[in-house]
Amino acid sequence: MKILHTSDWHLGRTLYGRRRYPEFTALLDWLISVIEQQQVEALLVAGDIFDTTAPGNRAQELYYRFLYRVAASSCRHVVVIAGNHDSPTFLNAPRELLRSLNVHVVGAASADPADEVLLLADRQQQPELLVAAVPYLRDRDLRLAEAGESVEDKERKLLANLREHYARVAAVVEERRQTLDRPVPTVAMGHLFTAGGQKVEGDGVRELYVGSLAHVPADQLPDNFDYLALGHLHVPQRVGGAENRRYSGSPLPMGFGEAGQQKSVCLVELQAGQPALVSTLPVPIFQPLKRIRGTWEEIERRLTELAAGDSPCWLEIVYEGEEVIPELRQRLEEKTAGSRLEILRIINQRLSRRILEQTQPSETLDDLDPYQVFQRCLEAHNIPPDQQPPLLQAYRETVTTLLEEDHRAE
Secondary structure, three states: EEEEOOOOOOEEEEEEEEEEHHHHHHHOOOHHHHHHHHHEEEEEEEEEOOOOOOHHHHHHHHHHHHHHHOOOOOOOOEEOOOOOOOOHHHHHHHHHHHHHOEEEEEEOOOOOOOOOOOOOOOOOOEEEEEEEEEEOOHHHHOOOOOOOOOOOHHHHHHHHHHEEEEHHHHHHHHHHHHHHHOOEEEEEEEEEEOOOOOOOOOOOOOOOOOOOOEEEOHOOOOOOOOEEEEOOOOEEEEEEOEEEEEEEEOOOOOHHHOOOOEEEHHHHHHHOOOOOOEEEEEOOOOOOEEEEEEOHHHHHHHHHHHHHOOOOOEEEEEEOOOOOOHHHHHHHHHHOOOOOOEEEEEHHHHHHHHHHHOOOOOOOOOOHHHHHHHHHHHHHOOOOHHHHHHHHHHHHHHHHHOOHHHHHHO
């Protein structure tokens, strides 16, 4: 059986104010072509379909049109799980209708692990694939705070409950497999951050839980599956070095930190009792991104080269020279005028260093993350150092709750 594993589409995401719908459209068209060319029989989408819990109409249209086209292709099954960016209720709302197209959606964790186990059948209604479809497990799915608990107690509880959830689902898969009259391959899906997982600066990957145990050790995940399809990390990678445990990675670069990264999807061939054969299919570049950094002379030289190529490109410029150039933006705009280059972001590190060193009021929030802002508030209000850690921890928990916006709808 041929399976295509992808994740982290982030439909609707913008990049420094630029809408990316042409890229999303081209990506989904390409996925359809891969499904048809490779005769893919099952598509696994491991979370973060959308970039927000309330996606816009255009992002929704792309999603549903894509599912309709998959249903008309060689692909017999689609399994979609929610990621941390997705709204469980939004994804689940049309699932009964989508099931008629053999699209199976698991948006939220269930108290009954059997709700996250799918037995998919071929056109002769014979079982052909068992899937443990575990969505992103939200903080509230994994732990309830109790009076007197320390931060360490909460972290241990989170990890233990996450491990238990996957174990319970894996046990159901094993029970189902024992009842079948013929062997079928098994697949597990999840959306989480494994310990040692690789990410890059500026990729937009969020920490999922508060605390140091948010990264799940790979050996804590069930190993009785032929393939493990994970989402959340944007860099394509093996989990624990295993060929059959993969992050497919995001198929589009989510930021300039991923600009030079080869994006891909995983094509998996499964046969019960045989090792999974996994290959990666490179995703074409639909909108070139480049990060240019260095002195003015280095930046100028690189811009000249790119402009001569006459190809469209979005740029991030990082000025690292020692010379103070207050009119840097004007110089860059003059250099790219008349070309197909578009500068989306300029970082003047020389100016930033000077500002920070002198602690001038011109420092902006763009230079700080939310936790640094809160830390400065504590210091500005003369909060004693020994009282700051619990306040910072409470703030982190509050931010995590706010990021899970959809909990209010439930």
